[in-house]
Each structure stands twice: as structure tokens, then as C-alpha cells.
Amino acid sequence: MHEIIEVGLTVNGRPHELRIEPRETLGEVLRDRLALTGLKVSCDSQVCGACTVLVDGLAVSACTYLAVDADGRSVRTVEGLAVDGRLTPLQQAFIDHAAFQCAFCTSGMLMTATALLEENPAPTREEVVTGLEGNLCRCTGYAPIVDAVLAAAAATAEATA
Amino acid sequence: MIPRFSYSRPRSLGDAFHAHAATDGEGAYVVGGTELLQVMKMGLAQFRTLIDLKGIAELHGIEVLADGTLRIGACTTHRQIERSPIVAASLPGLAELELHLANVRVRNQGTIGGNLAFAEPHSDPATFLLACDARVELASPAGRRTVAIDEFVLGPLYTSREPEEILTAVLVPPAGKGGGRGYAKAKFFERPAVAVGVALTVVDRVVVSARVSLGSITEVPMLVPAAAAGLVGAAADPASLAAAARIAAASAFADLDAVDDLNGAADYKRHLAGVLIQQAALAALTEATPHA
Numbered sequence: 001m002h003e004i005i006e007v008g009l010t011v012n013g014r015p016h017e018l019r020i021e022p023r024e025t026l027g028e029v030l031r032d033r034l035a036l037t038g039l040k041v042s043c044d045s046q047v048c049g050a051c052t053v054l055v056d057g058l059a060v061s062a063c064t065y066l067a068v069d070a071d072g073r074s075v076r077t078v079e080g081l082a083v084d085g086r087l088t089p090l091q092q093a094f095i096d097h098a099a100f101q102c103a104f105c106t107s108g109m110l111m112t113a114t115a116l117l118e119e120n121p122a123p124t125r126e127e128v129v130t131g132l133e134g135n136l137c138r139c140t141g142y143a144p145i146v147d148a149v150l151a152a153a154a155a156t157a158e159a160t161a
Numbered sequence: 162m163i164p165r166f167s168y169s170r171p172r173s174l175g176d177a178f179h180a181h182a183a184t185d186g187e188g189a190y191v192v193g194g195t196e197l198l199q200v201m202k203m204g205l206a207q208f209r210t211l212i213d214l215k216g217i218a219e220l221h222g223i224e225v226l227a228d229g230t231l232r233i234g235a236c237t238t239h240r241q242i243e244r245s246p247i248v249a250a251s252l253p254g255l256a257e258l259e260l261h262l263a264n265v266r267v268r269n270q271g272t273i274g275g276n277l278a279f280a281e282p283h284s285d286p287a288t289f290l291l292a293c294d295a296r297v298e299l300a301s302p303a304g305r306r307t308v309a310i311d312e313f314v315l316g317p318l319y320t321s322r323e324p325e326e327i328l329t330a331v332l333v334p335p336a337g338k339g340g341g342r343g344y345a346k347a348k349f350f351e352r353p354a355v356a357v358g359v360a361l362t363v364v365d366r367v368v369v370s371a372r373v374s375l376g377s378i379t380e381v382p383m384l385v386p387a388a389a390a391g392l393v394g395a396a397a398d399p400a401s402l403a404a405a406a407r408i409a410a411a412s413a414f415a416d417l418d419a420v421d422d423l424n425g426a427a428d429y430k431r432h433l434a435g436v437l438i439q440q441a442a443l444a445a446l447t448e449a450t451p452h453a
């Protein structure tokens with residue numbers, strides 16, 4: 001018999017009790033057990049960022065993060081961003097700036113940028129570029145993505161001013 | 162999928178040693194898993210049990226000891242080091258290095274202890290900490306010992322750590338009066354292609370001692386005493402120091418057995434090392450002479 005571990009984690013605000021194998025990655029648990037398929041597993045080696053989710057507010061590669069390590073923690077995925085169909089300023093800015101084409105990278109970009117803006121609500125362009133360095137996009141050439149993150153920061157600052 | 166293993170989550174060093182002994186040599190410690198899970202996924206290594214060290218409180222935390230030594234717990238993540246005010250004040254070159262290491266996800270997950278214990282030849286911290294004359298602290302059921310970085314990292318993926326030993330902390334001595342430490346790297350992929358660390362001490366506007374380390378370019382980070390000797394005696398102003406570094410590199414790096422790989426040809430890497438030593442020396446000088 002192989003080992004099964006009981007874990008309790010919160011995903012997008014909802015508590016889940018799961019019986020999992022230690023070898024299961026957070027990506028496998030979110031996609032295959034909880035049907036949260038927004039994250040994509042692409043390179044499977046922590047390089048591309050398509051699998052980015054937040055654990056206790058920090059961006060991690062769900063492809064190479066053990067689900068047992070999320071025991072007792074709070075996980076956020078792209079599905080948890082919009083509330084009642086209302087997009088976050090960041091999501092809206094991605095649309096306004098055409099910051100995606102095929103969109104395979106988008107959920108990862110959104111999660112990395114969400115964590116970045118929560119930590120640093122008024123980043124410089126350089127800080128955004130450095131912060132998104134580990135998220136690869138084959139389509140947009142990155143400029144519209146960086147523009148969108150900066151626009152979201154500005155929109156949020158204006159709304160709270 | 163990662164091959165099956167069982168998972169142990171000890172809360173103390175003693176429990177971790179027990180868990181390790183119980184695996185009969187088929188267990189491995191894990192912290193961030195950014196290296197270990199990757200090699201297991203690729204089928205390059207298999208372990209029956211992984212022993213997670215993250216839950217052991219004493220392996221976390223950053224402090225400056227009474228003698229000025231910076232002590233970083235092995236399970237401290239790259240991101241925690243990058244954002245630590247203590248590190249920014251006592252070893253600013255390390256905070257800067259961490260900001261440019263890997264990507265934000267690896268920095269959130271990966272640890273300084275895991276980095277050194279894995280001994281990947283392209284480690285940023287190993288190269289810089291070698292210039293800083295840092296030591297690692299190891300614990301085993303038999304007790305504790307500290308080992309200098311160059312006696313710890315012995316080869317690619319090879320260290321002097323015994324299988325049951327746990328790396329508990331990294332210890333970096335203070336720069337001292339007139340001292341500074343700098344680091345510079347060139348990278349084209351995730352990890353550095355060439356990296357240089359420089360530590361120096363300035364007295365009366367002259368460099369009186371220096372250490373130079375090279376990393377990524379050879380199979381194991383190494384000190385280059387000939388390059389360090391070339392910095393000693395240089396006037397402590399940017400132009401003189403850069404000139405001394407350039408001249409020192411031209412001879413000290415000429416016969417270097419650089420690895421020829423996707424990161425570049427050996428000749429090109431030797432050239433890069435000659436450029437980077439100047440940048441690292443100037444960064445060290447900035448710390449050494451903050452009011453100049």
C-alpha cells in the first residue's frame with residue numbers, strides 16, 4: 001500500500017479536505033481533483049510560469065510544488081480573481097491592452113502580476129519587467145503585458161485616491 | 162508524474178535524524194524541492210522517503226551574531242533573503258544577487274541551504290559566498306561542525322555533507338572596517354553563464370587584501386588567488402581598481418579550464434570573466450568606501 005496523506009487547504013476562499021499521495025503536485029490536484037484548469041502545465045520544469053498559482057500570497061510553480069506542502073495554506077488560482085463575474089482591474093487591463101493572443105500564458109501572467117501588485121502597488125516599469133521575467137509568452141512580445149500591469153496599478157491608485 | 166515516495170514532516174532535528182535513519186539510506190531531505198523534485202521527475206534520482214525540513218523552526222531566520230557574523234538559517238528562501246533588511250544592511254551584495262536569481266517562483270520556494278547542498282555548478286550563492294569566506298554549519302546525531310564553502314562544495318552535485326547531516330545555517334563573517342563584497346554575473350538562460358565574486362579591504366585609500374571567486378565557468382566555484390593578488394595595491398578609486406582588475410584577469414584567467422557549452426565557448430567565457438571581475442570589484446569598492 002502506498003501512503004495517503006490527509007490535507008486541508010483553502011482554494012480561492014473555499015476549504016477543501018483531500019486525501020492525496022505525497023507525490024501529487026499542486027498542479028495535478030488543482031486541475032485533476034478540483035477541476036481548476038486555468039493553470040497550464042507546459043514546461044513542467046519551473047521555467048515558463050504557465051502554472052503559476054499563489055500560496056499564501058506567494059507565486060509558485062504548481063508543476064513542481066507538492067500539494068502536501070499546501071496543507072493548512074491558502075491557494076489562489078486565476079479562477080479566484082473575478083468576483084461574481086466582475087473582473088479585477090488587472091484582468092480588465094489585459095483586455096484593454098490586448099495583452100494576450102493565444103492566452104496560454106495568461107493565467108500565469110495574471111497570477112504573477114497579482115502577487116507583484118499586492119506587494120508593490122506602484123511598481124516602476126523596470127520592476128514589472130523584472131517581476132515577470134520568469135513568465136514566458138510566445139505571442140505578444142511582452143510590451144502589452146507590461147503596459148497592462150502598469151495601467152492596472154494606475155487604475156487602482158486612481159480608484160482609491 | 163513524480164515516482165511514488167512517502168513523506169515525513171519532522172518538527173525537530175532529532176526527529177529528522179530518526180526519520181533519515183529509518184529509511185536505510187533510501188531517504189533524502191527536501192525543502193523547496195526546486196532541484197530535488199525536478200531530478201525525480203526526470204528519473205535521475207529515486208527516493209523511497211522524502212524528509213521535509215521546512216517545519217523545523219531552528220532552520221529558519223536571519224540574524225547578526227554578537228561578533229558581526231551574518232547567520233542565515235538553511236531553510237530561508239531566496240525571496241526572504243532578497244527582502245531582509247538585515248541582509249540589506251550587513252551583506253547588500255547578497256540581497257542584490259537574490260533579486261536576480263532564477264525567477265520569482267523559484268525564489269519563493271527554493272532555499273539557500275538547498276542551493277548549497279545540491280552544489281549545482283551554476284549556483285549564484287556558492288560563488289559569492291566563497292569570495293565572502295563564508296562557512297556552512299552542519300548538524301548530525303554526532304554533533305555540529307562548520308565547514309568553509311570551498312571545503313563543502315567539492316564538485317558538481319558533490320559536497321562533503323554526510324547523508325544524514327543537515328545543513329543548518331550559512332555563516333558570513335562581517336566585512337570589517339574598510340571591507341566590501343561584490344558580485345557580478347552574465348546569464349543567457351535561467352542560470353548564470355559566468356559569475357565573479359570579489360571581497361576586498363581598503364586602508365588609507367589602497368586595497369590591502371582581496372579574494373576573487375569564479376563560478377559557473379568551471380565545474381565547481383573556485384578561488385583565483387592570482388587574480389586577487391592583482392587587486393592588492395590598487396588605489397581605491399573606480400578607474401584604478403577597474404584597470405587593476407582588467408590586467409589581473411588577463412593573466413590570471415588566461416589558462417582557466419572553462420567549460421565549453423550552450424552558455425558559450427570557453428574563450429568567450431574567459432573574456433566575460435575579465436569584464437565581470439571589474440564590475441564585481443567596483444561593487445565591492447562601493448561597499449568598502451561608502452562615503453567616497
Ligand SMILES: Cc1cc2nc3c(=O)[nH]c(=O)nc-3n(C[C@@H](O)[C@@H](O)[C@H](O)COP(=O)(O)OP(=O)(O)OC[C@H]3O[C@@H](n4cnc5c(N)ncnc54)[C@H](O)[C@@H]3O)c2cc1C
Pocket residue numbers: 045046047189190191192193194195196197198199214235236239261262263264267270271272273274275276278279281283284285286326327328329351352353
Ligand atoms: C528554473 C530554475 C532556475 C534556477 N536558477 C538559478 C540561478 O539562477 N541561480 C542559482 O543559484 N540557482 C538557481 N536555481 C536552483 C534553485 O533550485 C536553488 O537555488 C534552490 O534554492 C534549491 O533549494 P531547494 O530548497 O528547492 O532545494 P531542494 O530541491 O529541496 O533540495 C536540493 C538538495 O539539497 C538537499 N538539501 C536541501 N536542504 C538541505 C539541508 N538543509 N540539509 C541537508 N540537505 C539539504 C536535498 O536533499 C537535495 O538533495 C534554479 C532552479 C530552477 C528550477
Ligand code: FES
Pocket residue numbers: 040041042043044045046047048049050051052061062063064
Ligand atoms: S509548467 Fe510550471 S513553470 Fe512551466
Ligand code: FES
Pocket residue numbers: 099100101102103104105106136137138139140
Ligand atoms: S499569449 Fe500566447 S503565449 Fe502569451
